[in-house]
Amino acid sequence: MPTLRYFAAAAEAAGTEREEISADSVSAALEAAIEAHGPKLAHVIAHSSLLLKGQYVGDRSMGLAADDVLDVLPPFAGG
Amino acid sequence: MKPLVEIGPELDADALARYSRHLLVPGIGIEGQRRLANASVCVVGAGGLGSPVLLYLAAAGVGSITVIDHDVVDLSNLQRQVLHRTQDLGEPKALSAARAVVDLNPLIKITPLISELNDDNVVDVLSGHDLVIDGTDNFATRYLVGDTCADLGMPVVWAAVLRFDAQIATFMPEPLVAAEDATSLRDLFPMLPPPEATPSCSDAGVLGMLTGQVGSIMAGEAIKLITGAGEPLVGRVLLLDSASMRMREVPLRPRPVGAVASAPKATSAPERFDAITPAELAAQRDAVTVLDVREPGEHALGLIDGAHAIPLDEVLTWEDLGALPDGPLVVTCKLGPRARRAATHLRSLGHADLSLLSGGMVAWTEEIDPSLIRY
Numbered sequence: 001m002p003t004l005r006y007f008a009a010a011a012e013a014a015g016t017e018r019e020e021i022s023a024d025s026v027s028a029a030l031e032a033a034i035e036a037h038g039p040k041l042a043h044v045i046a047h048s049s050l051l052l053k054g055q056y057v058g059d060r061s062m063g064l065a066a067d068d069v070l071d072v073l074p075p076f077a078g079g
Numbered sequence: 080m081k082p083l084v085e086i087g088p089e090l091d092a093d094a095l096a097r098y099s100r101h102l103l104v105p106g107i108g109i110e111g112q113r114r115l116a117n118a119s120v121c122v123v124g125a126g127g128l129g130s131p132v133l134l135y136l137a138a139a140g141v142g143s144i145t146v147i148d149h150d151v152v153d154l155s156n157l158q159r160q161v162l163h164r165t166q167d168l169g170e171p172k173a174l175s176a177a178r179a180v181v182d183l184n185p186l187i188k189i190t191p192l193i194s195e196l197n198d199d200n201v202v203d204v205l206s207g208h209d210l211v212i213d214g215t216d217n218f219a220t221r222y223l224v225g226d227t228c229a230d231l232g233m234p235v236v237w238a239a240v241l242r243f244d245a246q247i248a249t250f251m252p253e254p255l256v257a258a259e260d261a262t263s264l265r266d267l268f269p270m271l272p273p274p275e276a277t278p279s280c281s282d283a284g285v286l287g288m289l290t291g292q293v294g295s296i297m298a299g300e301a302i303k304l305i306t307g308a309g310e311p312l313v314g315r316v317l318l319l320d321s322a323s324m325r326m327r328e329v330p331l332r333p334r335p336v337g338a339v340a341s342a343p344k345a346t347s348a349p350e351r352f353d354a355i356t357p358a359e360l361a362a363q364r365d366a367v368t369v370l371d372v373r374e375p376g377e378h379a380l381g382l383i384d385g386a387h388a389i390p391l392d393e394v395l396t397w398e399d400l401g402a403l404p405d406g407p408l409v410v411t412c413k414l415g416p417r418a419r420r421a422a423t424h425l426r427s428l429g430h431a432d433l434s435l436l437s438g439g440m441v442a443w444t445e446e447i448d449p450s451l452i453r454y
Contacts, residue, residue, distance in 0.1 A: 005329075007318050008244040046396055047276035049268050054314070054330030056269055058398075071329045073316070075272040076241040078280040079128045079216040079290075 002064040004033055010048055010072040013041035026050065027060040029070060049073045082307030083234065083255075084209050086110050087117025087142065094186060098140050106308030112140060118305045119143040121205055123196060123224055124214030125176035126150070127285065128238055130162035131294030132212050132301075137180040137187055139302055144180065147192040147204055148172040159287030196220055201227045210234040210304055212297055216279060218271055225264035228252060236300045237264060238293045240285050241278065243322040245293045248331060249300045249312045259333065260314060266334045267316065270427040273395045273420060289321050352422050353434040355409055357446045360436060367407040370394070372421045373440070377413065381451030383443060386411075394421045400428050411436035411443070413454075 001020040011017045014037045023029035030050075034042045050057040051071040052064075064070065090098070090113060101107045101115075118141050122129055125148040136144055150172050152163045160172075167175040173191035180189045196204060196215075201223055205211055213224050213235055221237070228235045229252045238247040246267075253261045296317070303309045318327045360367070360383075369386040371378065378388040387403070391412070408430060410418040415435060422433045436443065444451040 005327075007246075007327075008241065008320075011320075047272050051267075051329055051331070054332040056266060056334040058269070058335060073246065073267070073318075073329070075218070075268050075277050076239045076244070076246070077216060077218045077221060077277050078240045078283075078285055079124055079126060079214045079238070 001066060002029055002068045002070060004029060005069055005071045007071070007073050008076065009044045009074040010041065013037060013044045023064060025061055025063050026052070026057055026070060029064055030060065044074055045072060047075060049075065080304070080307055080311060080313070082111075082114055083304045084114045084118040084306075086113045088113070090116065094140065097184070097186070101139065104308075107302075107306050111306035111308060114306050115140045115302065116142040118210075119145075119208045120210055120212060120301055121145045121147070121208040122212045122214060123147055123220070124216065125160075125162060125172040126156065126214060126216060127159045127240065127280070127287075127290030128214035128294040128297060129172075129176065129212075130160045131291045132214060132298045133162060133176050133180055134183060135295055135298035136212075136301060137184045137189070139298070140184065141187060141301070141305070143188045143190070145190045145192065145204070145208065146173050146176045146180075147194055147196055148176070149193060149195040155281070159285065159290045161291065196223060198223070202231070205233065206231060208233065210236065210301055212301060213237045214294070214297070218268070218277060221264055222271065225250065229261075229263045229265075234304055235263070236297045236304075238297050240289050240293055241280065241283055243286055243289065243320060245289060245317075245319040245321070247293060247296055247300075247312060247317040247319065248315065249304065251313050256313070262314065262331050262333055267331060269334055271423060273424060286321060289319075292321065293319065352419065352426075354437045355434040356437050357443045360409055360443075361447050367409050368404050369436075370403070370408055370410045370421065371412070371440070372410065372417050373412050377440075377454070380454055381440075381444070381448070383411070383440075383448075391417045391421050395424050397424070397428065400425065400430055403430075407432045407434070409434050409436055411439050414439040414441055 001022050003020050005018045006014045021029045021032045023032050098112050101112050102109055120141050125146050152167045152170050152172055152175055162179045163175045171193045173193045177189045177191040211228050232252050235250045250263045300311050303311045315328045316331050369383050371386040371388045372391040374390050410422045412418040418435050
């Protein structure tokens with residue numbers, strides 16, 4: 001199953017740093033995660049960057065393979 | 080990685096004594112130290128990240144450092160900006176930073192600039208350095224730095240902190256690396272996130288120590304680039320969770336072509352938009368589209384004829400401009416700030432013809448259509 005890895009506010013909203021989700025596309029995986037963890041995660045994910053094999057996912061309908069790892073990175077700018 | 084900077088002149092006895100602990104480190108040594116002495120680094124921001132970066136680069140003997148910061152030292156800074164002292168409250172941070180650097184290492188050249196970084200000066204300020212450290216605290220300036228460095232072919236050491244968390248990366252441009260390896264901030268965050276998605280340290284707080292830890296890592300990245308030692312954070316982003324003291328890394332590659340509608344270059348905050356008065360809008364009403372981003376309850380109180388009434392939160396989820404007709408767009412809300420946020424997002428999606436209605440619906444009701452309900 002594909003894995004979602006959460007960082008910072010995403011990990012806080014999901015209550016975990018990583019989880020396996022049964023889904024064959026990015027959007028299906030995100031929907032399942034939001035279903036499980038609620039609107040707070042939805043809000044974070046809406047503004048986060050998703051990286052698959054290091055590349056920004058612009059088209060969330062793209063497919064996910066069983067061993068794919070999707071990284072969820074909320075933006076922050078503090079310095 | 081090939082050292083970024085050529086070996087400089089021989090070092091004198093003072094320098095050799097001062098930097099002896101570097102000379103003993105394989106990968107640095109005398110040659111590396113001479114590269115450091117020959118290097119020129121621009122540090123943008125003398126705050127949380129800037130403090131440790133400036134101190135450690137100065138300690139390391141980076142020959143020439145420019146620090147740019149328009150702000151003055153504030154009491155709340157002293158929780159983490161360890162470069163500054165209580166007696167420096169109210170002083171320009173760039174000057175306070177320069178003083179600390181000179182006290183630590185009088186052998187290097189430090190150039191403080193008390194100035195904001197903006198469209199007009201960014202190329203002049205950043206040019207001529209070997210690399211740039213992004214120690215700023217907002218996305219608009221970060222994009223300004225990142226976009227300009229990509230254009231100038233300069234590496235950027237980048238990091239961002241919030242509460243217990245940090246993200247750190249070193250972005251290498253062409254021609255220093257091949258196109259398929261060249262990354263910038265836009266490959267990580269292609270579009271300006273909405274302000275409510277990026278709380279600042281003054282909204283959400285930050286662990287003081289974290290800025291020290293992360294800024295030190297940034298100094299290390301600069302030293303590795305300059306000397307060629309070790310392996311900088313190129314092609315990867317370090318994710319640091321200081322609450323559990325765990326670090327992870329994710330790979331980073333250039334974003335796919337067409338991943339997002341091409342994002343225009345950032346201007347420094349606030350984004351500048353053309354303004355249109357209610358009278359001007361009324362005169363050319365048929366020639367433009369109006370987008371009203373207030374809430375449904377407000378829309379019910381009255382709209383400009385033919386306006387598209389779409390709440391801000393919904394606009395901010397758009398990833399393309401398909402919901403809007405082509406052509407000039409005027410964005411409005413009650414008074415202005417929400418319209419500005421919506422327009423900023425639309426600009427990042429590539430909209431090239433945006434204006435804001437001066438004074439918003441309050442002004443429109445006052446000057447053009449008093450039949451609408453005032454609230």
